[in-house]
Amino acid sequence: MRAPQLLALGLASLALQGCLARAAVDVVTLPVKAVSAGVDAATTSQSEADEKRGRKLRKREERIGALERDYTRAMKRCGNDDDAACERAQAIRAEQKALMQGVPVEPDRD
Numbered sequence: 001m002r003a004p005q006l007l008a009l010g011l012a013s014l015a016l017q018g019c020l021a022r023a024a025v026d027v028v029t030l031p032v033k034a035v036s037a038g039v040d041a042a043t044t045s046q047s048e049a050d051e052k053r054g055r056k057l058r059k060r061e062e063r064i065g066a067l068e069r070d071y072t073r074a075m076k077r078c079g080n081d082d083d084a085a086c087e088r089a090q091a092i093r094a095e096q097k098a099l100m101q102g103v104p105v106e107p108d109r110d
Contacts, residue, residue, distance in 0.1 A: 063099060064096055064099050064100065067092050067095055067096045070088075071089055071093060074086075074088045074089035075089050
């Protein structure tokens with residue numbers, strides 16, 4: 001009965017060595033992984049920057065479209081002698097102009 005116990009003890013010690021070695025590797029590589037994660041979080045890839053810019057541009061264009069619809073409605077009411085609607089139309093137009101300054105102009109396609 002002594003041999004199986006020694007065999008089990010030998011196998012357990014081999015397994016334990018693997019665990020200790022793995023723990024040592026984890027301790028050594030932890031600072032490198034932490035710095036790497038920090039760098040990844042702090043930097044933005046070109047594709048991520050492009051996606052972010054595209055989202056901002058689409059939202060701005062959606063807002064401009066909504067303002068155009070609001071402006072059309074306000075101008076109809078303004079034409080019916082609604083002074084408040086005329087003021088609202090002017091405010092809408094001013095917001096549209098401010099937003100249009102940030103929208104890039106597409107080149108003409110001939």
